[in-house]
Amino acid sequence: MTFQNELINWYLVNKRDLPWRHTNDAYTIWLSEVILQQTRVEQGLPYFNKFLENFPTVTDFANATEAKVLKLWQGLGYYSRGRNMHATAQNVVNNYRGIFPNLHDELIKLKGIGEYTAAAISSFSSGEARAVVDGNVFRVLSRYYGIDTPINSPAGKKEFYALANELLYRADPALYNQAIMEFGAMQCKPKSPNCTICPLVQSCYAFKNDKVNVLPVKTGKIKQKHRYINYFVCTENDQVLVKERQAGDIWQHLYDFPSLETKESIGINNAGFLEQVKAVFGEEVEVTLISTKKHLLTHQIIHVQFFALKNYIFNFKKQKELNWVSLNKLDELPQPKVIHDFIQGYFYKNEME
DSSP states (O other): OOHHHHHHHHHHHHOOOOGGGGOOOHHHHHHHHHHHTTSOHHHHHHHHHHHHHHOSSHHHHHHSOHHHHHHHHTTSOOHHHHHHHHHHHHHHHHHSTTOOOOSHHHHTTSTTOOHHHHHHHHHHHHOOOOOOOOHHHHHHHHHHHTOOSOTTSHHHHHHHHHHHHHHOOTTSHHHHHHHHHHHHHHTSOSSSOOGGGOTTGGGOHHHHTTOTTTOSOOOOOOOOEEEEEEEEEOEETTEEEEEEOOTTSTTTTOEEOOEEEESSOOOTTOHHHHHHHHHHHOTTOEEEEEEEEEEEOSSEEEEEEEEEEESOOOOTTTOTTEEEEEHHHHHHSOOOHHHHHHHHHHHHHHHHO
């Protein structure tokens, strides 16, 4: 039996029942593909359901505010993807008469849609013969055929895409693409796959040569940058002081608290740090450490400290990005996960007490 037939037969027996597999609507498939990029199905499924419930059509998505889109996206990370989706929805409404494209060469022109996503949407919505190559496919092909070219190198991508297109089952590209992706996600897992029950084990290069834990090969990881952000929690009655983050840094257009960034972790008794705080919040300010957190991003490790302030003053004219909002309003604003988690644990815990 051929490689393709083995995968398809396995898929028909073992596939998960996922909502986007019951439609060929390009808009719905686009939602699922973008949301599930670098996200496990278990984590991404609730987000997919929320987006489809709030934006059942691309026109609904286009007409939403960016703040609402980012609020629904909250917790997924990679917030630029949420903003790109919003821009793409508006583009489809304005330039495609609200009909989401379903062919690769049109999809690839849309913001936030790369080669993988364009191939996936076109294959699953229109049956276009395009090989889909994601991390799961890289892993299956690398192990089965014994390819040790780094998958994140230009040469590797060229080699794997050529092989994937050569193997594509053209009688039913959508079925084959779903099969090989699902096989990588469920059977040929990154760590400790159960090779004894694999239908491809007899002809798998990695299994026969004891290289399952070696393949695929990836070049060295990018060194992560450490950042130290000190947040100041200022409250008045049921209001809290927040700021909207601007372009040019992480968490663009999300809301957090007034902050000072330092080159290293700063203790509350550090004289230089206290002088900086007083320069912003007045000489009489009182500072109390609430908690510390570490937040991991792809290329950055964010070390966060939260401080409660009393007897503070500040000049709104000099700091126009600051605003008072009620806790109810704060719930509606999109926030970085580290801020959302702090708010839930600090404000609402205090309310219950």
